[in-house]
Amino acid sequence: MRSPSLFVESASAHPGLIPHPLASTGFPAPRTSKKSQRVSFWENPNEDVVRALHLMGHTAAYSSYDLAHSSFENTAGLTLTVKNDASIPSEGYVLTTRSGKGVLSTSTAAGAFYGALTLGRALQCVDEPSTLNLAIVDKPRFQHRGIMIDVARSFLPFDDLLGIVDAAASLKLNILHLHLVDDQGWRLEVTNEGRKAEDTTDYTALHRVGSMSACSAGPAPGFDVQEKEASPTSDSQHSASSIVPGLTGYYTRAQLRELISYAAKRHVEIIPEIEFPGHNHVVLHALPHLASSGASAVDEGEGVPAWTRWQVGESYLDFTIDETWHFAEHVLRQTLEIFGPKHVHLGGDEAFKMLKKLGKEAYDQTMSQLVELAHSIGFDSVTLWQEGVLALSASDCVQLWDYREETEVAGLIEAAKNSGCHVINSNAHHAYLDQKINLSDELGLTWACPQGLSAEGSYIWNPVADFPAEMHQQVIGVEACLWSETVRGAEAAAYMIFPRLLAIAEVAWSPQESRNWNDFASRSELATKPSALRDFRQAPPGTPQ
Incomplete structure (x- = not known):
């Protein structure tokens, strides 16, 4: 059995129930000293219930889990009956x-x-x-x-990803989106298995070579100030002197399959981004x-030297040559073999230099061909x-992130409405x-939030x-994003x-009309304990792991 990770401890450090349910009576007052209890079942234990209770520090009788490490002051515990009710919405309970x-x-099972x-x-x-006298009706x-x-x-x-899955699941989040590829590094193993007969590329170089680089250290981030308008991050880092170089490495195919299985048992889907x-x-x-004239x-x-600068928007592939399309097809086929057909993220952002040179x-033509390729290979979305x-x-889905240029964003939103895609x-x-x-x-950076982003700033959203009212049904959810220009290891x-993820988890789960910042701040101790902001945060800046 894995011990609680830094991420699980951070996600559960608050004393109250987060996210808040749809309707609830009888929930006990929050307490900082948490009790461990025993839950037994009238019939065979429900493994989803057992797993969730274990994540919260409890045990369940007759389970297959080794919980010998726990001691329980209360031996009477609670007896639970799990019932199936088809009238309850998916994920609800x-x-x-x-x-x-x-x-x-x-x-x-997710509802359980x-x-x-x-x-x-x-x-x-x-x-x-x-003494518990609960009556709760809930759905996301x-x-x-x-x-x-x-x-x-x-x-x-890898173990940190497992911890993030546990933390996300404990907050009723159900997606972990892994940004596996960027200018600075390639993080998934790729083999030559399934390579086309005419393709002689050694794709193992992607992880053998590509995993050996990462972001540069903070004192020399490498922003292109002369082309400041081309980058949303170029003026955002005022001082980063203690930030060390980024960490290198990659995940094996076996590790990624283990992660997917581990996450699925906690009702978290892993979405890869290439x-x-x-x-x-x-x-x-x-x-x-592939570094041809185009x-x-x-x-x-x-x-071609490695790129370790923090500057974005400078790179693009040559999609006029067959070799690039062989690469794209091979990598997407291997991604599908590992992650399955449900969902893939293909990026598409900040192609500044390509747009400037090629138009x-x-x-748009390249992105359409890439989306078509992904679907032809077997990806559903x-x-x-x-x-x-x-x-x-x-x-398909569009992920909106940059709302600074109102006219441009309005056009993108209109395009999303016209396509009918999910948002x-x-x-x-x-x-x-x-x-x-x-x-x-x-x-951290400041390009999007010049005054910083507090938990309240995340919560009031x-x-x-x-979006216009006619698009609200297209909005399928929200996603918090942690980019790693300044992040080095688990503690950072x-x-x-x-x-802030606690706030966004409640934004994602709880009805808008029932959310209240003061109530949330009380449940998370942000109001009654001002130092909680620092208590949640686990390391001095720049600490490597």
């Missing part, structure tokens, strides 16, 4: 408890898991389970409730034969960042966890208010993620 007995009704998380939090707040506001982690600019070890047409200088570095860098016979028509919206159809809102003014919390912090990641 109804939970009642009285006199040491409880009934959890749901129509799905989420109901047990709520029960687990309630059990932490009482000395005797028999959005179907897509996610967090994106950029492991390309700076690698996170960047096109830009944000992929690492491909030209690892496979220099690419952003050309191999003159000495290879928007070439960009493709997500693109907002710039690629014209390539999408009704089965994921990652409004950087509220959901970008790479933004500084305090301007005095060394970790209504994601559908960014937790430092940036919490407590």
Whole structure:
């Protein structure tokens, strides 16, 4: 059994129930000293319930888990009956408890898991389970409730991803979006298996070579000030002197399959992101034969140096040559083999240099061909960042993030409406966890939030208010994003993620009309304990792991 990770501890450090349920009576007062309790079942234990209770620090009788490490002062515990009720919405649940007995009704395994998380939090707040008198009806506001982690600019070890899955699941988030490729690094193993007969490329170089680079250290981030208008991050880092170089590495195919299985048991879907047409200088570095005259860098016979600068928008591949399309097809086929056909993210953002040199028509055509390729290979749905919206159809998703240029964003929103595609809102003014919390912090950027982004700034957001009323049904959810220009390792990641992810989890789950900042601040101790902001954050800036 894995011990609680830094991420789980950070996600559960608050004393109250987060996210708040749809309707609730009888929930006990929050307490900082959490109790561990025993839950038994009238019939065979429900493994989703067992898993959720374990995540909350409890045990369940007759389970297959080794919980010998736990000691329980209360031996009577609570007896739970789990019932199937097809009338309850997907992921929803109804939970009642009285006199040491409880009934959890749901129509799905995810609903059982989420109901047990709520029960687990309630059990932490009482000395005797028999005193619980709960009546809770609950379901999520959005179907897509996610967090994106950029492991390309700076690698996170595999065990840290498992911890992030646990933390996300404990907050009833159901998506972990992995940004696996960027200019600075390639983070997934690729083999030559399935390579076309005419294709002689050694694709293993992508991880053998591409995983050995990462973002440069803070004192020399490498922004191109002369082309400041081309980059949304070029003026954002005032001082980063203690930030060390990014961490290098990659995930094996076996590790990724283990992660997917681990996450699925906690009702978290792993969505891989492979960047096109830009944000992929690492491909030209690892496979220099693709650095032809139509690419952003050309191999003159000495290879293509690694890109470690923080500057964005400088790279793109040459989509006029067959070899680039062989690469794209091979990598997407291997991605499908690992992650399955449900969903892939193909990037599409910040292709500044490509747009400047080749024009928007070439960009739109390339993105349309890439989306078509992904579907032909077998992916059910493709997500693109907002710039690629014209390539999408009704089965796909657009992820909006940059709302600074109102006229441009209005056009993108109109295009999304016309395509009928699903919308994921990652409004950087509220959901970008790479933004500084305090301007005095060394970790973080400020391009989207010049005054910093507080937990309250994340919480007060209504994601559908960014769109016209006729599009609200297209908005399937929200996603917090942690980019890693300044993040080095697990402690720095937790430092940036919490407590703002608690706020976004409630934005994603709880009805807009029932959310109240003061109530949330009380449940998370942000109001009664001003130092909680620092208590959640686990490391000094720049600490490597």
